[in-house]
Amino acid sequence: MSTPPKTPDAIRGTQDIFGAEAEAFAHVVETFERVRKLYRFRRAEMPVFEKTAVFSRSLGETTDVVSKEMYSFEDRGGESLTLRPEFTAGIARAYLTNGWQQHAPLKLATHGPLFRYERPQKGRYRQFHQINAEILGAGEPQADVELLVMADQLLKELGVADGVSLHLNTLGDAPSREAWRVALIDYFRDHRESLSEDSQERLERNPLRILDSKDPRDKPFTEGAPKIDDYLSDEAQDFFGKVTQGLEAAGVAFARAPALVRGLDYYRHTAFEFVTDRLGAQGTVLGGGRYDGLIETLGGPHTPAVGWAAGIERLAMLVGAGGNVAEGKLDTAIIPLGEAAEKACIALAAALRRFGLVVEMSFRGNMKKRLGRANESGAEYAIIIGDNELAAGKALLRNLNTGVQTAQPITHFGKVPLSLLDGVEFGEPPDPGTNQVFDILTNSGKKDDS
């Protein structure tokens, strides 16, 4: 008496992607790969896990993000490892440990799974996937511009640009950012009692975040809050000007978003998000910014860099909503009947696929079943070979749209487009050594004329 084993559940917040969604997912990745090559971003592959320090140092040891939202564990040697929650820190580590400085300015693109220990909700999973682009070792605003223009082109080529807008801001250089921060704290402290509980908390930990609070109680005060523009140094102002001018030159539309901020200290200058209102609370489709301070936190030399990342699932949802991704269509279904015919059909399927046709060969069910499946698959033609046909060296070519079916010499398949054979009756196969394609073309010409 044994009880059947219990099927283990999938891990919370993971997804099994299949069918149309998987096609949309692949479409996003393929489009990214194509576009990234247009800009000569070089492909990189990084490990999905790193020493925990790679992430904890760059993010700051004390933040919620590090203490609660990373997948960290000890390996058998007692070393603390973490499944990557983002690409940037791992890329920065690779940049330093592999001497990639020699390639600077280095344009890198990658994509793959990331892991965050969060409560799942729409567009948010514990294992999710991003596409990612970075330019390391480039302090020039042109790098920001190129990254943004590429992002814009990507979204347009994916067909999701409608309803998605680019929100752009600058956080200034380090002195500008700090002066602004102090001014914000002073300002909000005066209204402390009127702020939401969350924002009172934020005042201590992360005052910039009050600006994009969702609580209506905070709204009246965020409007009148100090603006970064009043604290920008000349250099920072000039930098941002070059970014916006570059976007205008490239024809990339953007909206200035003075409340768009970044929580971590290493961010400088440009911050941006492509945002939609079609994905519920998780409206950011692609986001990034300049992180000139990051590489130093990993013990490297001062290295300016800028990058962005976009959630593949979120993009796939937008792509899928447009209904423009379908599974690959079947051209031809091959239906063998009987063991001997099966062998001939395997050979025929291989030949047709080498020819470039999308072919499936059925191996289950009776004739009715097999034809039914062929029909459902959307195939245009079915090629049927039973033992009778095999003995005569023929196969049945059935047009599944018209229902017209003719017997054809097996040797014709794989050498002639099926559309030429469609509906045309042939006699004996051409003599060996003659040009079969030519014969068939002239034969079918005769038929058409008559």
Added chain:
RNA sequence: GCGAUCGUAGCUCAGCUGGUUAGAGCGCCGGUUUGUGGUACCGGAGGUCACGGGUUCGAGCCCCGUCGGUCGCCCCA
């Protein structure tokens, strides 16, 4: 971590104020068609009603707990 909401067949769902053998559509399998699809008709398989406890003569339905899904808050690298 917090809140709301949901969990019935492979899928989408119905199931009345608690009342006998729990339903539909789709899908699957078979038949009308011994080797011919799309349409139609007929039949069939498939359910520990998420799990565990409780209330009740009686629970898919009410109560408590657990797990899971979804949506939102916090956070957002």
